[in-house]
Amino acid sequence: MLHMQSVTKVYRAGDVETRALRSIDLHLAKGEFVAITGPSGSGKTTLLNIMGLLENIDGGTYTLDGKDVSRLSDGECSRVRNEKISFIFQSYNLIPDLSVAANIEAPLRYRGYSAAERRRRVEAALGKVGLSTRARHLPNQLSGGQQQRVAIARAIAGSPAVIFADEPTGNLDTQMSQQIMDLLQEINREGCTVVMVTHNDAHVERASRHIHILDGAIVTPAASPQIAAVRGAAA
Amino acid sequence: MEIVPILQTFRFNKSSLALVIVQLAFTLAVLVNALVIIDAYRTRLDMDSGINDRALAVVEVEPIDHAYFSDEGRVRNDVQQDLEALARLDGVAGVTQLSSFPLSGEGAMRSSWPQGGVKEKAARHTLYAGDAQALSTLGLNLVAGRAFTAEETDWSRNPTAGSSAGVVIVSRALAEALFPGAEAVGKQLESGDGKVETIIGVVDRLPGRHVLMNTVRLAAIVPARPLNSLHYAVATRGEVTPQLLQRIDAVLLQRSAERDVKVDSLYQRKIGSMHYLFLFGSILGFISLLLVLVTAIGAYSQASYSVAKRIRQIGTRRAFGASKLHILRYFLLENWLATSMGLLLGLLVANGLSFVLTETMQLPRMGMSQLVLGMLFIWIVGLLSTLLPALRAASVPPAIATRAA
Amino acid sequence: MILHHLGNALRGIRRSPVTSVVVVASIALGIAVSVTLIAFYHGMRAEPVPHKSAQVFRVLLDNWQAEKPFAEPDLAPPALTLRDATHLRQAGLAQNEVALYHAQTFVALPGSAGERRIKASTRATTRGFFGLFEPPFRYGSGWDQGAEGNLERVAVIGKTLNDRLFGGADSVGREIEVNSATFRIVGVLDQWDLYPLFYDMTREDLVSDELFVPFPVAVDSLKLWPSFSAQPGEPAGDDFDTRFAGSEAVFVQYWVQLATPQAREAYQSHLNGYIAEQKRLGRFPRAAKAELLAIPQWIERQQENGNQRVFVQTLVVVGLLFFGICLLNIVTLLISRFMGNAGAVSVLRALGVPRWAIFVDHITEAGLLGLAGGLIGLALARVGVALIGPLFLGASDDGIGGSAAGDFGGLLDASMIATAIGLSLLGAFLVALYPTWKICRIAPTQYLKSL
């Protein structure tokens, strides 16, 4: 469902050019659970942003769900994001002055759902992450793990085709991280494609596919002793 | 629309919201009341008072030596010659000698009541004294009875006391105030010190001495030729021109330089009589423009602050599919809601201020049109001043959501 | 230490120049509008000769008819009859006594017959006027006792009239025609702006006099008709003498200087005795009322129900409201400006800078902005006063005198400058209080993460 061919991304800040992605070729099928790893600054977030249509590519082609999205306008990108894509962020990015329910509801508004439909979806999503009782709370009245669960509820409420998660457990302790991973896996089992950046090898384990990035390019697991080791341990 | 969530976020900015609301409320109050005053000034200025003040020149001749007025023969002679000289001028349609001029801001007032009636029911009205040409020169329209005859108009040192004929002509409004529903002509009018006059005529309209008086429609005129002042009204063919005023001035000074001549169009005099209203309206109008400017700066900085605080949240919304338009609309709507709350409170404050001004300065009460105009103006200014910050918000890149720490 | 805080405050101002400009501009606008309007109110109530405030009194005697007072509630007329004034002057019990009234005259240079004359606001006064009210002389002085006694036709003219007639030159000794009489100039005044014309106050629109002539000359030989006169009942006659000389018509405005409370008491009892004596002659039908009003009381009495007073008061309220709104506007600006610095403040706090030092820095910053706004506002108010002033008093008569000639700069005196600066500082501190409190609450580590 997601095809990238020779995708490149270059950042220019003044005279300095950073080639954040060099010729990415990537094909994801529906229902995959992909883990992306790589050292800091290697381009993981950039790749995620590109896949999630938060940023435009500078070269190559990108098709999502059979549609060429390489050169969409800002408005068209917004519509595709709204209909097919969701995000989970390392720092949750909940809107601090909206209640939990209102946070989950916010993206649904851009889709033009009726109030009743929005309420139904918010309740369902909250039920799924086990926070039905916290609907009226404010984000800062919740723990980090709870906040991230709210963020997950927000991500799944619109039934997206694919969820991109950038280090979703980066700010959480091990136990909380487990809970989040369980949730993501469950969501994935229900048919949603999940692409997740992580630094945690144990989490890579849970993925159905592993992509490693070095210096803006995808490297094959064999070329990387570290990944081979991980594979070995899993076997 | 995101009205409910925006209202929810207001709970977290209570203090700055309160500031905005109070500020807008007072801005609206001052603006609306400035509009009320400007409106009042304009309508009074253009009010059809019953005489054509643009085609009437008013002349006040002031002898250099006040002792002049002790020589009655000389006064009579001068008045006659002045009037003749004025009547001979090109463009002059008629001349008359009056004790004072309608709408000029000056002149005698008195209270009159039906003879034998209760003094408490008296009507307070302006009183003029004039000669037999007064009605025709002022262009007054006699609707009942008759005009003065030349015999009735005596020379008098106390002209508003009337002539020995004991007759008076009243405006229709005064007739109706004194004798509601009845024929006024032939009725007797009493006015203190046992003085009684018979109403011989009713004119359609005769404005009082000041356009801002509530009783501006109540006036009467008695037949007398003043021996204590040299005041002439000159009806002109077409509107009064500066050239004509100059010629009037010249011809009167030429008759004698031992006096000062002041000549204006009646319209100009009317403007002068409303000087305070004009001044108050201008100052208040100027202040309310400044207020709107200050409010616009306030709305701008408020919106800028609110955008700067929410860069991350905007990025997140964008990531979840909000278009630029959604973001723009969000901030405009937020401002609009705050503005509307301010205007709502402003309705009360404006009403209060209007009440105070009505009580202290005898100004008209505020009306719907001024309120609506003021609110529309502030709404538009509010939206315009939020536009820039809102556009800035709309151009926040969605990648902020993953990039900002 | 103070320098340190000032330095911090200045750095704060430089950090966000745009908000600084907006804050200063808002305060300046608010000060400009409110101070301009307050200045007119202040001017209306100013004490023209402050060092004599406690010594100079307006004399009022109630000679009105028994049936109704001159004005409600039971007020005496604002002037005296000529005969009462003459009696008081003859008694001469006060240190200085001045009789005066206002008239319009027409002035020309000799030999300019047939030309239009200049209408001049004229003050007929006894010579004590110049010593009592201390108008500033540019050339010459007031006339002397002998001139007044001999009914000499001498005059003091104002600056505007001197400019008009003599191009501002020293005209002492020159002659002018006043109505049809020739007068010799003995003194020329400098600019003397009085708002209101406190020594008269019988009409709201009088502002400055341009010609001063001896009272006896005006009354006895010129027979100058007073601008303000009133009488109980009908006028006694139409020529000057029957109307004003022996009648109950009041038009003479009377001032006395009484240096001590004892002198005042003595004069009061003299007045009471005078009324009692006149009552025996069948005058003063009302309950005996003789008043000595100090200048501020006199101004207050005459303005109390005047249009101008209400008008200016309303404007002052509107002006202060405007200032308040400008201040409200700044609060949000200051919050965002101070909070923009939250990161740095939180580091400083972590490094051990106490809360009060942060407070002082920020409140000093606001104070500096307020001061700048106040000074600029004062400069703007100077323009505002000059712009509105002529409109304000332009309602009065044409001709010279009668309306103000100056540019009203005198309205912004030391006390108004102090008011402007005080208001701006107070305003700045008030609006800075909440934002400063907010920034002082920042915990040392709260914003470290976002650095």
Ligand SMILES: Nc1ncnc2c1ncn2[C@@H]1O[C@H](COP(=O)(O)OP(=O)(O)OP(=O)(O)O)[C@@H](O)[C@H]1O
């Ligand atoms: N907006 C930008 N402008 C310029 N350079 C950028 C920008 N965003 C990212 N980069 C650069 O692109 C490269 C890839 O950055 P990216 O954020 O994708 O790394 P990452 O793999 O997510 O690292 P980390 O694990 O630390 O999050 C880095 O060298 C970074 O400096």
Ligand SMILES: [Mg+2]
């Ligand atoms: Mg990253």
